[in-house]
Every structure is written in C-alpha cells, then in structure tokens.
Amino acid sequence: MIKNKINFTDTKLRKLNHDGSTKRLYFYDAGQPALSLCITPAGTKSFQFQAWDRARGKSVTKSIGKYPSVAINHARQLAANLLTEVNKGVDVIEAAKAIKNEDTLAVIFSRWLDVYAKPHKKSWDEDKRRYTLYIDKPLGSKPISWFSPNKIRKWHSDITKLPKQRGTGTITGTTANRALALLSTIFSQMAPERPNPCKSVKKFREQSRDRFLQPSELQRFFDGLAKPETPPTLRDYLLLSIYTGARRNNVMQMKWVDIDFDQHLWRIPASQSKNAEVMIVPLVAPAIQILKTRKAKTSSVFVFDSSRSKSGHIEEPKRAWKSLLKRANLSDVRIHDLRRTMGSYQTMTGASSTVVGKTLGHKSQSATAVYARLNLDPVRSSMEAAVEMMEASRELREKVVNIKEK
Incomplete structure (x- = not known):
C-alpha cells in the first residue's frame, strides 16, 4: 500500500x-x-x-x-x-x-498572411484589420495547443460585448462570426494536423441587410451631392457607385484602360473581381458623362486618383461619407447600400433576378449556366430603367399636409 x-x-x-x-x-x-x-x-x-x-x-x-x-x-x-x-x-x-517552444497564434497568423492571404486573396487587408481588432489582443500571445472549443466559444461570445468603434451599441453577432471564420481558416491552413477548435463553435444567427435608398431618401442624397460642400471626387465616386451597382473597392480601383467609351462598357479584371472572373458592366449615359468629364482633367491611370494613398487611388471615404449623410439628413446608410439600391430599383422596374444577379456580379451554382448565356442588352436596359427611376426622385418634393381642427 x-x-x-x-x-x-x-x-x-x-x-x-x-x-x-x-x-x-x-x-x-x-x-x-x-x-x-x-x-x-x-x-x-x-x-x-x-x-x-x-x-x-x-x-x-x-x-x-x-x-x-x-x-x-x-x-x-x-x-x-x-x-x-x-x-x-x-x-x-x-x-x-x-x-x-511552439509558435503563438500571432506568429501563425503572420505566416498565414504571407503564404496564403496576400498571394491568393484580394481582401487580405480586411483580414489583417479584423485580426487586429478582435483576435490579436485576447488570443495572439497564446500557443496553438492552448486553444479549445470552450475557449473559442467564450472569445466568440465576448466579442459581442465590445463597444462599436463608431456610433453606439456593441459589436454585432455578424462581425463576431466573421472573426470566427477567419480564425477557423488560420487553424485549418496552418495547423491541419490538429483538430480545429473552431469547428464545433456555433455561429450567431445573422439577419441579411436589405437597406436601400427610398425615393424620398434618394432626393436628399442627390441634393446632398449637389451642394458645394461635397468634394467633386466624392460626388463622382458615389454617383458611379449607384449608377453601376459595383462593389465599392472596384469603383475605387477603376482604371481608364478598362473603360470602353465606344461600347459603353467597364471591364473589371479577374484580379479585382470577387469571383476571380472578368466582369463586364454596362455603363449608362449619366455614368459615361461623369467619366468623360473626369478623363478630360487627368493623366492618371486611375479614374479616382489620389496622391495621398499608397495605392494611387482613393480609399474608402469614411469621414466624407459621414459628412454627406449629415448634409443629406440620412441615417443608417452605408456605401454598400448604393449597390443594393441599384438592384432594388431594377427589381421595381420588373427586372428578373437573373438580370439583377448579372448586373451585381452575383455568382451561384444554379445561375452560372444562365449567366454564361445572358446577353448584356437586357442588363443594360434594366440598369437604364432603374437609373431613370432613381433620377426621377430628384424632382420629388415632400408634401406638407395641414390638418385643421373642426
């Protein structure tokens, strides 16, 4: 004993x-x-x-x-x-x-960024920003063997208790889910020999955003753009965003070499397309007019050039956008909602989901074959009808109804 x-x-x-x-x-x-x-x-x-x-x-x-x-x-x-x-x-x-003596998550992430993200992902800078905001401080110093589903689950939940960087309230479950997805990808690609501790963590339920500018809001939006306080570059960038329905990064990176003024087309290279395929965007008359005016005043390769950025083109105008919303008396509107506005107005004018999907560059297994056969003419016609409807909002005037007491 x-x-x-x-x-x-x-x-x-x-x-x-x-x-x-x-x-x-x-x-x-x-x-x-x-x-x-x-x-x-x-x-x-x-x-x-x-x-x-x-x-x-x-x-x-x-x-x-x-x-x-x-x-x-x-x-x-x-x-x-x-x-x-x-x-x-x-x-x-x-x-x-x-x-x-094993590597920490911070070391693993840095290696993943160089080996996987930068060579293969156009949005690697967004991954880096997300890692810095939500992952590095609580988890970066931890060795890989430290992680477990319970620890990941607690971290995932704690993100939703953090205050938003801008505005009021706390971080949304959607944002927490994106951070979780990034962490899971890092483990899958950099430590495949270990069980992925993120796999059994349940994501928060997400609600798709369906925000787009209503006719009365479009009137205030266009009025705000027309005010002298709005920088011309910001005005043109936002108008092209809503006239094309393109993603904000694609509009910011737009180059003159990709604009066909004869055919009124914009060719987004596969290297800049989210689907890694060349995307052809019809250009409606107001968009062509903006491009011709800008072309006559610049020698840059970019439509929206900027000497202040390393990329040579403008970056997301967060402060200028916030100021515009204040001038236009608009709230809860994001630049990405301009893209959704184009699709929504196409739908209002009777466009099919296939035509809207082609316009916005959506890709799904069920629609791929249809997209391959679809002629651009109905897409252009649908966009022109949508822009015509949006432009009509410039003439709207809010009515004031006086109710007299009897």
Missing part, C-alpha cells in the same frame, strides 16, 4: 500541512493513479503527475499546477490524460518542452 494515499477532497487538502521538516511531503490520490500533491517546507501545495515510463524505463514527474488554483477534478483529468500518453509510449516531458 502506498504511504500517504488518500482520497483527494477539498476538505482534506485544505487541512493538510507541512510537518516542519526540510523535506517536501507527498500525498497520493486514491481516486486517480499517478496524481500526487506536493507540500513544500514553505507550505505551498502543488499537484504533480508521477508515473513509471515503461518505454524508457524511468520514472516521470511533471508539474500540473498549484492547489487550489487548479481544481481537484481538473488535476485528475490532466493526470489521466498524461497517463494515457505515457502508456502509449509518448515522452510527455519532451512533448511539454515542444509545446512550451
């Missing part, structure tokens, strides 16, 4: 004290083989794993953690896991050293 073998309980362990000698005292758990409690002459109590390594013919001792910081049940579980590894022939001491 092992000396000092007892059934570990909080009551018993709290009562255990050192005998005053200069030696360490050891007590062994009757409930879990290989688990012991060490008490130093100073009175510190720590759990240890002690077992015989048959494969190497030696005794193995490994610290588990101090009591009561480490609960008894947790210490038992860790000891059971270690014992299983030892019985399999694993050198748990060397394995622990490898874990101690």
Whole structure:
C-alpha cells in the first residue's frame, strides 16, 4: 500500500500541512493513479503527475499546477490524460518542452498572411484589420495547443460585448462570426494536423441587410451631392457607385484602360473581381458623362486618383461619407447600400433576378449556366430603367399636409 494515499477532497487538502521538516511531503490520490500533491517546507501545495515510463524505463514527474488554483477534478483529468500518453509510449516531458517552444497564434497568423492571404486573396487587408481588432489582443500571445472549443466559444461570445468603434451599441453577432471564420481558416491552413477548435463553435444567427435608398431618401442624397460642400471626387465616386451597382473597392480601383467609351462598357479584371472572373458592366449615359468629364482633367491611370494613398487611388471615404449623410439628413446608410439600391430599383422596374444577379456580379451554382448565356442588352436596359427611376426622385418634393381642427 502506498504511504500517504488518500482520497483527494477539498476538505482534506485544505487541512493538510507541512510537518516542519526540510523535506517536501507527498500525498497520493486514491481516486486517480499517478496524481500526487506536493507540500513544500514553505507550505505551498502543488499537484504533480508521477508515473513509471515503461518505454524508457524511468520514472516521470511533471508539474500540473498549484492547489487550489487548479481544481481537484481538473488535476485528475490532466493526470489521466498524461497517463494515457505515457502508456502509449509518448515522452510527455519532451512533448511539454515542444509545446512550451511552439509558435503563438500571432506568429501563425503572420505566416498565414504571407503564404496564403496576400498571394491568393484580394481582401487580405480586411483580414489583417479584423485580426487586429478582435483576435490579436485576447488570443495572439497564446500557443496553438492552448486553444479549445470552450475557449473559442467564450472569445466568440465576448466579442459581442465590445463597444462599436463608431456610433453606439456593441459589436454585432455578424462581425463576431466573421472573426470566427477567419480564425477557423488560420487553424485549418496552418495547423491541419490538429483538430480545429473552431469547428464545433456555433455561429450567431445573422439577419441579411436589405437597406436601400427610398425615393424620398434618394432626393436628399442627390441634393446632398449637389451642394458645394461635397468634394467633386466624392460626388463622382458615389454617383458611379449607384449608377453601376459595383462593389465599392472596384469603383475605387477603376482604371481608364478598362473603360470602353465606344461600347459603353467597364471591364473589371479577374484580379479585382470577387469571383476571380472578368466582369463586364454596362455603363449608362449619366455614368459615361461623369467619366468623360473626369478623363478630360487627368493623366492618371486611375479614374479616382489620389496622391495621398499608397495605392494611387482613393480609399474608402469614411469621414466624407459621414459628412454627406449629415448634409443629406440620412441615417443608417452605408456605401454598400448604393449597390443594393441599384438592384432594388431594377427589381421595381420588373427586372428578373437573373438580370439583377448579372448586373451585381452575383455568382451561384444554379445561375452560372444562365449567366454564361445572358446577353448584356437586357442588363443594360434594366440598369437604364432603374437609373431613370432613381433620377426621377430628384424632382420629388415632400408634401406638407395641414390638418385643421373642426
């Protein structure tokens, strides 16, 4: 019988004290083989794993953690896991050293950014921004072996308690889901030999945004753009965004070489298309007029050039957009909603979902074959009808109804 073998309980362990000698005292758990409690002459109590390594013919001792910081049940579980590894022939001491020296998530992410994201993703800068905002501070310093589904689940939930960077309220579940998806991708591509701790974490339910500018809002939008306080470049950028229904990054990166003034077409290269395919966008008359006016005043390769940015073209005008919304008395409107506005007005004029999908560059397995056969003429006609309807809102005037009391 092992000396000092007892059934570990909080009551018993709290009562255990050192005998005053200069030696360490050891007590062994009757409930879990290989688990012991060490008490130093100073009175510190720590759990240890002690077992015989048959494969190497030696005794193995490994610290588990101090009591009561480490609960008894947790210490038992860790000891059971270690014992299983030892019985399999694993050198748990060397394995622990490898874990101690392993890369952190921050190192793994940096490597992923260079190997996978930058060479293959056009939106890698968005991944970097998302990592910096929601992942780096709470998780960046953690080694890969630290992660578990429960820890990821808590982090995912905690994101929704963070305050928004702009405005009021907290971060949405949709944003938390995007961060979770990014983290899962990093684990899948950079640590494929390990179980992905993100796989069993349930995402928050998301609600699709269906915001677009109503006729009265379009009137205020156009009026706001026409005011002298609105910079001409911002005005043209936003008008082309709504006239083409293109993604904001594509409009910002638009080059003159991709504009066909004869055919009234804009060719978005595959390298800039979200679907990695060339996209042809019909250009309606108001869009062509804006482009001709800008072309006569510039020698840049970009339609919206900027000497202030490293890219050479304008970046997302967040402050200018916010100021415009204030002048136009509009709220809860994003630049991306201009793209949705084009699709919505196409639908109002009777365009089919296939035509709208072709306009906006949507791609789905069921629609791919149809898109391949679709002529651009109905797409152009639909866009022209939608723009005509939107332009008609410029003439709207809000009516004031006076109600007289009888």
